[in-house]
Structure formats: C-alpha cells, structure tokens
Amino acid sequence: MIALEPITRIRGTGVYLPGDDIDTDRIIPARFLKCVTFDGLGDHLFQDVRRTEDGSPTDHPLNNPRFRGATIMLTGSNFGCGSSREHAPQSIYRFGFRAIIAESFAEIFFGNSITLGMPCLTAARQDIHAMAAAIEERPTLELDIDIAAAEVRLAGTRFPIHIDAAARDALLGGRWDPIAELIEGKAATDVTVAGLPYLKMTTSTEGEGGER
Amino acid sequence: MLQAKSLFEKVWDAHAVRTLANGQTQLLIGTHLIHEVTSPQAFGMIRDLKLSVRMPHRTFATVDHIVPTDQRREPFDDPLADAMIKELRHNCAAFGITFFDLGNDRQGIVHMVGPEVGITQPGTTIACGDSHTSTHGAFGAIAFGIGTSQVRDVLATQTLAMNRLKVRRIKVDGQLGPGVYAKDVILHIIRTLGVKGGLGYAYEYGGEVIERMSMEERMTICNMTIEGGARCGYVNPDDTTFAYLEGRLYAPKGHAWHEAVRHWREVASDPGCHYDDVVEIRAEEIAPTVTWGINPGQAIFIGETVPTIEGSPPEERIAVAEALEHMQLTPGTPIRGTPVDVAFLGSCTNARLSDFQEAARYLRGRHVHPRVKAIAVPGSQLVRRRCEELGIAEVLRGAGFEWRDAGCSMCLAMNPDKLVGDQLCASSSNRNFKGRQGSASGRTVLMSPVMVAAAAVTGEISDAREVFGVAQEAMV
Numbered sequence: 001m002i003a004l005e006p007i008t009r010i011r012g013t014g015v016y017l018p019g020d021d022i023d024t025d026r027i028i029p030a031r032f033l034k035c036v037t038f039d040g041l042g043d044h045l046f047q048d049v050r051r052t053e054d055g056s057p058t059d060h061p062l063n064n065p066r067f068r069g070a071t072i073m074l075t076g077s078n079f080g081c082g083s084s085r086e087h088a089p090q091s092i093y094r095f096g097f098r099a100i101i102a103e104s105f106a107e108i109f110f111g112n113s114i115t116l117g118m119p120c121l122t123a124a125r126q127d128i129h130a131m132a133a134a135i136e137e138r139p140t141l142e143l144d145i146d147i148a149a150a151e152v153r154l155a156g157t158r159f160p161i162h163i164d165a166a167a168r169d170a171l172l173g174g175r176w177d178p179i180a181e182l183i184e185g186k187a188a189t190d191v192t193v194a195g196l197p198y199l200k201m202t203t204s205t206e207g208e209g210g211e212r
Numbered sequence: 213m214l215q216a217k218s219l220f221e222k223v224w225d226a227h228a229v230r231t232l233a234n235g236q237t238q239l240l241i242g243t244h245l246i247h248e249v250t251s252p253q254a255f256g257m258i259r260d261l262k263l264s265v266r267m268p269h270r271t272f273a274t275v276d277h278i279v280p281t282d283q284r285r286e287p288f289d290d291p292l293a294d295a296m297i298k299e300l301r302h303n304c305a306a307f308g309i310t311f312f313d314l315g316n317d318r319q320g321i322v323h324m325v326g327p328e329v330g331i332t333q334p335g336t337t338i339a340c341g342d343s344h345t346s347t348h349g350a351f352g353a354i355a356f357g358i359g360t361s362q363v364r365d366v367l368a369t370q371t372l373a374m375n376r377l378k379v380r381r382i383k384v385d386g387q388l389g390p391g392v393y394a395k396d397v398i399l400h401i402i403r404t405l406g407v408k409g410g411l412g413y414a415y416e417y418g419g420e421v422i423e424r425m426s427m428e429e430r431m432t433i434c435n436m437t438i439e440g441g442a443r444c445g446y447v448n449p450d451d452t453t454f455a456y457l458e459g460r461l462y463a464p465k466g467h468a469w470h471e472a473v474r475h476w477r478e479v480a481s482d483p484g485c486h487y488d489d490v491v492e493i494r495a496e497e498i499a500p501t502v503t504w505g506i507n508p509g510q511a512i513f514i515g516e517t518v519p520t521i522e523g524s525p526p527e528e529r530i531a532v533a534e535a536l537e538h539m540q541l542t543p544g545t546p547i548r549g550t551p552v553d554v555a556f557l558g559s560c561t562n563a564r565l566s567d568f569q570e571a572a573r574y575l576r577g578r579h580v581h582p583r584v585k586a587i588a589v590p591g592s593q594l595v596r597r598r599c600e601e602l603g604i605a606e607v608l609r610g611a612g613f614e615w616r617d618a619g620c621s622m623c624l625a626m627n628p629d630k631l632v633g634d635q636l637c638a639s640s641s642n643r644n645f646k647g648r649q650g651s652a653s654g655r656t657v658l659m660s661p662v663m664v665a666a667a668a669v670t671g672e673i674s675d676a677r678e679v680f681g682v683a684q685e686a687m688v
Binding site for chain 1: 250341643650652
C-alpha cells in the first residue's frame with residue numbers, strides 16, 4: 001500500500017508569520033478551492049494578504065526575499081482555524097514548508113497536516129518570539145526540530161516543543177497517514193458494523209446508488 | 213447500576229472499532245456526506261490506491277458550494293465550477309452513491325439535506341469534508357468535519373483515526389428576550405468562551421433554553437460549534453427530535469421506527485454523567501449580537517460600542533487593531549448606525565424555513581433601503597419550495613430581496629455571489645474572516661436573520677427590536 005518514512009527531524013530555515021487565529025480562508029481563499037486536484041495550490045498560499053488588489057506584492061513575510069526557501073513556519077495561536085479544507089495544509093506543504101511551530105493549532109487543520117507528514121508543533125509564546133527574533137536577525141539560521149527529543153535547536157539554544165502523543169507516535173513510527181492501518185482493521189470494522197442496527201436498516205424506499 | 217455516561221461516550225464507544233498503534237481510536241462513521249469541493253481529490257486517491265467505496269449505501273452526496281443561485285443552467289459559466297459538478301456526478305455514478313443532484317428537488321446545502329431527508333439521526337456518527345458538519349449534532353449525532361485525506365479514509369474503510377474528545381456541557385437557562393434568537397445565543401457562547409476555547413472538546417448544549425428550541429434553532433447552535441474551536445457539538449435527542457424525523461424519507465418506518473425511538477432515548481446523556489467542564493449561561497443576559505471584527509468571537513451586543521485597542525487585554529491588542537483596520541470601524545463608537553451595502557440571508561447557519569419566516573414576518577410591508585443589495589438564498593430546494601408555498605418568498609421579493617435557488621452562496625463566495633471591494637455585508641452566515649465573502653477587502657458583520665432584515669431596511673446596522681417595534685420592555 002503506502003510505505004511511509006518515519007519523520008523524526010526537520011531542519012531548515014524559518015519564517016515568522018505574526019498573528020493569532022490565522023484562518024483557512026486567509027491561508028487559501030475559497031476561490032482557489034475550485035479544483036479537482038491539489039496541484040498548483042502552493043502558488044496561492046496567503047494570496048489575499050500577499051498581493052494587493054492590483055496584484056502587486058505586499059510586505060507579507062512570505063514576500064520577503066530574506067526568508068525565501070524557508071521550510072519551517074512559526075506563528076501564533078489557533079493557527080488554521082475555520083474550514084476543514086485540506087487545501088490549506090496542502091498549499092503550505094506545496095509552497096515548500098515541512099513543519100509549523102505555533103502556540104496552538106485548530107484541530108481539523110492539525111489532523112490534516114499530520115496526515116500529509118507535515119508536523120505541527122506547539123511552543124510557548126515567548127519561545128516562538130525568541131526564535132522569531134533570532135531568525136529576523138539572521139534568516140540563514142537553521143532550525144533543527146527533533147521530534148523525539150521534543151525540542152528545537154536554534155543557534156545553540158534549545159527550545160522545548162510539544163506534540164500530541166498520538167501524532168508524535170505516528171510521525172516517529174512512519175504511520176502518519178493512517179490509511180494502511182485503517183484498511184487492516186476491516187474484520188474488526190465488520191464486527192462493529194454488525195452491532196449497529198441503523199447500518200442495517202432499509203433506509204429509503206427509493207433506489208440506492210447512482211443518480212436519479 | 214451501570215455507570216452514567218454522556219451521549220458522546222455512548223456513541224463513541226458504540227462506534228469504536230479498535231485502538232490503533234499510536235493510541236488513536238479507529239472510529240466507525242455511520243453516515244458519510246460528500247460534496248463537490250472536498251471530495252474529488254479523495255476519489256482520485258482511492259483510485260490511485262486501487263481501493264473502492266466501502267459503504268456506498270451510507271454515503272450521500274449533494275452539490276452546494278459552487279452552484280450559481282440566480283440561474284442554474286449547465287454548463288455553468290465558470291468552467292472550474294462546471295468541472296467540479298461533473299466530477300462529482302461521475303464519481304457518484306461510478307461508485308453507486310446517492311446524489312441529490314442539481315435537478316433533484318432535495319438538493320441543497322449538505323447540512324440542510326441530511327436532516328431534511330432524515331439521514332441525520334440520533335446516536336450515529338456523521339462525517340463530511342466540511343467543518344459545519346457539527347450542525348448534525350442537533351439530532352444527538354456525533355458529527356464533525358474532516359479533511360480530504362480523511363474523506364478518502366471514510367470512502368475506503370468507513371472509518372477514521374481519531375482522538376477521543378473531552379466533553380463540555382454548555383447549559384443555557386432562563387428565558388430569551390423578544391428579538392433574541394438562537395444565532396445570538398451561539399454568538400454569545402463563542403464570544404464568552406473564545407474562538408479557541410473549544411479545542412479538544414465536544415460541546416453538549418443543554419438547559420431550558422436549548423430544550424425548548426426547535427430543531428432548526430438547535431441546528432443553528434450546533435452549526436457554529438466549530439467557530440468556537442470545538443469540532444463537534446450536540447443536543448441530547450428528545451421528543452422534539454423524534455417529531456422532526458418521523459415520516460422523513462430515510463427515517464425508519466413502522467416497527468423499526470418504534471425500535472429506533474426507544475434506542476434514541478437511551479443514547480441521551482445519563483443524569484449525573486461526568487463532564488470535563490460545565491459552563492452556565494443565563495439567557496436574560498443575551499441581547500441581539502453582531503460581530504465587529506474578523507473572527508466570530510469578536511462580537512458585541514447591538515447596544516455596545518466597538519472595542520478600543522487600549523481597552524482590550526494586552527494579548528489581544530494586535531488582533532483588535534488588525535480587525536478595526538479591516539472593518540474600518542471607529543473604536544469606542546456605537547456599532548449601530550454603521551452603513552450596510554449588502555444584506556445576505558442564507559447559509560447552513562440560518563437558511564431554514566423558520567429563518568425566512570421570521571424575517572418575512574417583519575419585512576411585510578417594508579422595503580429594503582435603496583443603498584442595499586439584498587439577497588435571500590434558501591439553504592435547500594425544499595426550503596425554497598416551502599417558502600414559495602407559504603407566501604414567504606413573495607414577501608421577501610416584495611420587500612426588495614432577490615429570491616434565489618439553494619446553495620452556500622455568499623457565505624463563502626465560491627459561486628458568482630460575492631462582495632465587491634470593501635462592501636459591508638450584514639450576513640446571517642457563520643464566518644467573518646477577511647476575504648470570506650469573495651472580496652479581499654470585503655467586510656462581514658454576522659447577525660441573526662431578523663437583524664439582517666433590520667439592516668436591509670434601514671441601510672445600517674440596527675437593533676431589530678427598535679426597527680420592528682419588538683416589545684420594548686425586553687431591551688438590554
């Protein structure tokens with residue numbers, strides 16, 4: 001099925017996006033959801049805050065050449081709130097990011113990101129600010145995220161990070177996309193299905209399946 | 213004596229298949245709802261992996277986000293939208309999935325269709341690639357939004373890998389004043405607990421006020437659960453729930469109906485069960501509520517003034533400044549009187565029969581202000597038909613509202629209904645994020661349908677109780 005690599009460490013330069021409650025409409029505006037594949041979504045990441053209405057670039061950190069090539073995003077709390085659109089983490093991943101460090105994450109966004117193999121780590125506000133300040137001064141500094149050790153190393157300083165235990169295990173164990181394991185549970189699923197009368201009920205007098 | 217359990221625990225335990233290696237639960241999803249925006253990639257994935265749809269008879273599709281609401285001729289003018297509806301049609305036909313397509317008289321917003329056809333039932337688990345799936349919790353289902361990879365998981369296995377949630381009971385007691393609606397209650401709850409207050413929780417809504425509510429009102433409450441950071445919210449099923457479901461297309465019939473009701477009564481939270489948190493709210497404290505900022509928690513009562521930066525907690529000042537700048541509001545001044553360009557009655561939050569009925573009650577004999585473009589978009593074709601039969605559509609049209617076909621419309625502007633420039637929209641929808649209604653500089657003020665009606669008539673954000681002469685003594 002799918003052979004997954006364990007994700008244990010992510011090293012790269014970073015960029016800081018200040019602000020709390022950055023929502024999925026901000027990350028990828030709804031008009032870019034008109035697609036039947038995720039291809040090309042990276043081009044529209046944060047479109048409406050990165051471009052003015054006449055198309056010229058704003059002073060958004062992702063437009064700043066100093067942070068070009070960053071693979072680790074740092075931001076505030078409740079990142080990715082709002083819609084369940086996987087287009088949001090897909091656009092971040094396809095832009096080139098491989099990990100996000102924030103004070104907290106919205107739940108659906110968090111799960112979507114882990115399934116893509118893009119770890120979402122939480123850190124204390126003052127630590128994020130300290131890392132952001134270091135990056136601002138020297139954008140070429142490399143962040144070294146060690147998931148097993150639950151820390152980020154940056155210019156000789158270690159910052160504690162946290163990740164939900166199940167997500168941590170999934171990343172380290174190479175199980176971050178659960179599909180293979182869910183398929184393995186087929187027999188057990190059948191047992192659960194058999195115990196739920198509503199799944200057996202004849203639900204409609206109309207024909208099932210297909211279009212009318 | 214069995215241990216007292218909450219509805220959440222009972223439903224979760226009944227659907228728990230097994231524990232996965234990382235400690236998550238493999239959770240069975242009884243009902244899978246799909247739509248055109250978040251499903252095409254999932255179907256692509258199952259084809260790539262040579263998988264199939266595990267339970268097509270428990271998978272239901274409709275088309276809602278991209279459909280034009282002024283005319284529905286195909287092909288759509290927008291080729292991307294047209295490709296999406298064709299893709300869904302193709303996928304449903306290929307895998308034998310029931311599709312409430314555009315030509316079907318039950319088409320509508322996915323969270324309207326489930327309840328209307330009786331697919332949404334107590335004690336079930338429901339997933340959909342849409343965060344407002346929490347709406348279905350109004351029936352005592354555990355219902356939540358999922359990403360597209362998870363849509364793939366449910367299509368292929370009918371299960372998901374999930375973390376168990378904690379449960380917070382939110383108890384609303386007392387009596388709501390005249391002109392105060394379910395929308396005000398949920399906006400007040402989000403304002404009180406914050407947009408991230410619900411992280412890690414399922415919300416159980418209870419108390420006298422919730423128990424007295426109709427199913428439509430309960431759906432408004434549960435719908436916006438996600439705006440408070442909680443992925444799912446529910447109301448314990450009761451006679452109101454059963455009365456709503458009885459006789460609907462997919463509801464059990466005859467003996468099976470009585471069996472189902474007996475089971476549904478048992479699935480409600482037991483008295484004395486454990487909650488991880490309890491919050492109590494007095495209904496009398498709630499006034500008509502409007503948002504002033506760029507997330508649903510940035511809300512005030514209609515009589516309050518727009519917050520100031522200095523008056524806000526230090527950790528919120530940057531966010532307050534950003535919101536004030538986007539909304540072009542003057543701190544410290546009343547929100548009432550802010551000019552409105554667009555009035556939108558619609559969305560899975562407030563586009564049900566009672567929403568239009570209540571708006572029409574006050575719009576009869578009145579007219580939309582000349583400055584305002586007003587549109588009314590029923591959440592489903594069933595609601596559209598009922599509004600036409602009952603003369604509600606005629607009242608709305610007579611007052612100057614455009615009366616449309618069903619869809620998500622200007623809630624997220626994936627169809628042609630969009631704000632232009634920095635227009636300010638009085639909206640009965642659920643999100644006031646920057647750019648949400650189709651223009652990067654567009655401004656959204658969330659409120660109840662009757663408050664939208666008042667804003668439409670006066671051309672400014674108004675207290676509907678004053679505009680429509682609703683009982684004065686209840687003023688807060």
